Amino acid sequence: MNSLTRSASLASPSLVADQPPRVLLLSPSRGLGGGIERYLTTVEETLRAGGADIVRVDMLEPEAELSLATRARFLLRVLDAARRFGRADSVIAAHANLIPVAAAATRVTHAPLGPVLFYGTDIWGMRWTDRAILRTDPRLRPVTISSYSAGALSRVGLAPILAPGISPAWRTALLAEARRRRPLSPVPTVLSVFRLDDWVGKGAAVLLEAVESARAAVGPIRLVLAGRGPAPGALHELVSAHPDTELHESPTDEALARFYATADLFVLCTRTRSRGPGQSGEGYGIVLLEAQLAGCAVVGPASGGSHDAYQDGVTGQTPTDESAGALEIVLRAMLTDRARLTRIGRRAADWAEAATRPEDYTRAVFSTLTGRLPPAEHAPDTGTGQKIPEQSSETGPGRDRVRPGAPTGLGAS
Numbered sequence: 001m002n003s004l005t006r007s008a009s010l011a012s013p014s015l016v017a018d019q020p021p022r023v024l025l026l027s028p029s030r031g032l033g034g035g036i037e038r039y040l041t042t043v044e045e046t047l048r049a050g051g052a053d054i055v056r057v058d059m060l061e062p063e064a065e066l067s068l069a070t071r072a073r074f075l076l077r078v079l080d081a082a083r084r085f086g087r088a089d090s091v092i093a094a095h096a097n098l099i100p101v102a103a104a105a106t107r108v109t110h111a112p113l114g115p116v117l118f119y120g121t122d123i124w125g126m127r128w129t130d131r132a133i134l135r136t137d138p139r140l141r142p143v144t145i146s147s148y149s150a151g152a153l154s155r156v157g158l159a160p161i162l163a164p165g166i167s168p169a170w171r172t173a174l175l176a177e178a179r180r181r182r183p184l185s186p187v188p189t190v191l192s193v194f195r196l197d198d199w200v201g202k203g204a205a206v207l208l209e210a211v212e213s214a215r216a217a218v219g220p221i222r223l224v225l226a227g228r229g230p231a232p233g234a235l236h237e238l239v240s241a242h243p244d245t246e247l248h249e250s251p252t253d254e255a256l257a258r259f260y261a262t263a264d265l266f267v268l269c270t271r272t273r274s275r276g277p278g279q280s281g282e283g284y285g286i287v288l289l290e291a292q293l294a295g296c297a298v299v300g301p302a303s304g305g306s307h308d309a310y311q312d313g314v315t316g317q318t319p320t321d322e323s324a325g326a327l328e329i330v331l332r333a334m335l336t337d338r339a340r341l342t343r344i345g346r347r348a349a350d351w352a353e354a355a356t357r358p359e360d361y362t363r364a365v366f367s368t369l370t371g372r373l374p375p376a377e378h379a380p381d382t383g384t385g386q387k388i389p390e391q392s393s394e395t396g397p398g399r400d401r402v403r404p405g406a407p408t409g410l411g412a413s
Contacts, residue, residue, distance in 0.1 A: 120283030146305030178295030
């Protein structure tokens with residue numbers, strides 16, 4: 001088990017102004033994969049690379065079951081780690097359902113700052129007790145990933161935005177794919193990447209219907225669906241009923257980068273459902289950013305926070321609503337002029353490269369989560385020559401292993 005890790009010894013030296021920030025990081029899981037873990041891993045790597053002294057405590061790991069006993073043990077481990085760590089600059093709660101534990105840990109460590117990270121449907125499904133603590137505890141403050149989710153949080157407080165980052169090595173790999181010049185394939189390719197067991201919420205059926213309709217006007221279209229598997233049987237059945245459609249389970253990072261770079265168009269059409277069972281929504285859609293880094297034009301969801309992840313009308317397009325008909329109109333317009341689509345893809349790579357500069361992200365992480373700027377001697381690594389980190393995309397295992405509204409209390413990203 002590796003549920004307690006840190007970048008320095010657990011000794012607690014006295015704080016002085018020129019020391020690196022000391023951070024206690026409370027995480028809902030490690031090794032289960034997906035959007036929240038990818039977001040948090042990049043945050044943690046950035047803090048460590050910037051010299052922060054970090055203790056991370058994880059609630060869940062692979063093969064562990066979340067129960068009352070698990071939550072009780074997590075609380076005890078957090079309090080023990082907090083006592084051993086001593087005074088901290090920041091206690092980060094990496095999920096809204098860790099708010100009560102974070103409130104206790106900020107008091108034990110005397111931390112003046114307690115950022116609480118929000119992603120999407122966890123905002124809608126926040127427990128009233130957690131909402132009350134967040135509103136009344138002066139040390140806790142919400143932090144979220146897009147302007148859309150910041151608006152959704154407006155009733156509990158003003159939430160600064162810390163958009164998802166791309167690890168330097170993965171960013172370098174995607175940009176390298178964008179710079180490779182490839183001839184156009186005879187048949188245009190549409191790509192969508194998402195966690196395959198969430199195919200309903202990610203709009204796979206709507207995408208298949210829209211592509212089928214677009215073929216009548218455009219001609220043959222190759223559709224590729226990829227993501228962390230295994231894919232449910234219902235998705236296999238749906239794909240098998242549509243010609244020129246491929247399903248790729250758990251591709252490697254290298255394979256995924258090639259999928260992005262060789263597609264004509266990337267499409268993410270997540271459904272937005274804020275009430276009742278089956279809540280879904282896209283707080284940001286980092287796969288849109290990854291696709292653009294690889295030089296691929298994108299189509300984002302009609303609703304949600306993905307508008308922050310691309311430039312509508314410049315690097316991609318947005319349907320007017322979540323219907324298959326609205327999506328088909330966008331697909332038909334973009335796929336009928338592939339030369340123009342290639343130019344859009346090049347603009348997308350240029351924009352995404354500028355929007356994901358590691359030094360900018362490092363400054364944002366430190367200022368938002370620790371209240372400090374990173375020390376000048378800790379410049380971000382460009383990632384050149386580094387191994388691409390695992391779980392660099394939606395192919396990471398089990399993004400929302402625990403569903404919103406389930407008795408475990410862990411919400412979706």
